[in-house]
Amino acid sequence: MKDGKSSELDKVLITWLKQRLSEGVELSRDLVREQARLYHEELGLNYQCDCSSGWLRRFKQRHGLKLRAVRGEKHSPDKEAAAAFVDERTNYNADETALFWKSTPRRALATDDAESPIGYKASKEWVTVLCCSDAGGTHKCTILVIGKSLRPRAFKGMV
Structure with a gap:
């Protein structure tokens, strides 16, 4: 793995990513890119990082991350936390x-020996x-x- 100029940002972001995933949070591309922008500003890095989709693709390649489809409903929503907002x-x-x-009606009663009742249009x-x-x-x-x-x-x- 190439240790480039983004290694400091990568370390902070991958730590955040692992923490959020362990909490069961579903992370979208946009959320990861926005968090990367915030960390870039907080760290005061002296290079420009646009956190584009290309940057995210390379970040995922560097750290062996894949975007997977969300299936099922493993976690239930936190109703108590939602009550504060809803x-x-x-x-x-x-x-x-x-x-x-x-x-x-599409069905009608009939005896066992009777034919099916004739319906209407x-x-x-x-x-x-x-x-x-x-x-x-x-x-x-x-x-x-x-x-x-x-x-x-x-x-x-x-x-």
């Missing part, structure tokens, strides 16, 4: 679904329904219904 009253979740309001008329609430479930927003017409006849008297 307020359940300001964290909302919304989800949409299709409601086929004219659809007939499936209606493709639907409305989109959006539900939203805060993380604590204390504030539930009004359900939003999106359809083709302003006041569908099927909803007469409901809205």
Whole structure:
């Protein structure tokens, strides 16, 4: 391994990298490059280091590091630490679904000796329904219904 002008920066950065990896922190390219910039400034090194993607590639080659895809969910999030930053009253979740309001059942009861019941052509008329609430479930927003017409006849008297 060539011991070049970046050896001091490399030593500090590889120590930080190993510490963070032992803590189970997932390190991205951008995070490593930003940390290298910070250490370069802190150490007051007298050469210019742009911490580019090329610099990172060479750093990884020098130290036998590889970028691997993240798989699975080995670690659970720290809910207590997140509670300091996340307020359940300001964290909302919304989800949409299709409601086929004219659809007939796809299954019907029949006796063992009877043939399969004859069905009807499936209606493709639907409305989109959006539900939203805060993380604590204390504030539930009004359900939003999106359809083709302003006041569908099927909803007469409901809205």
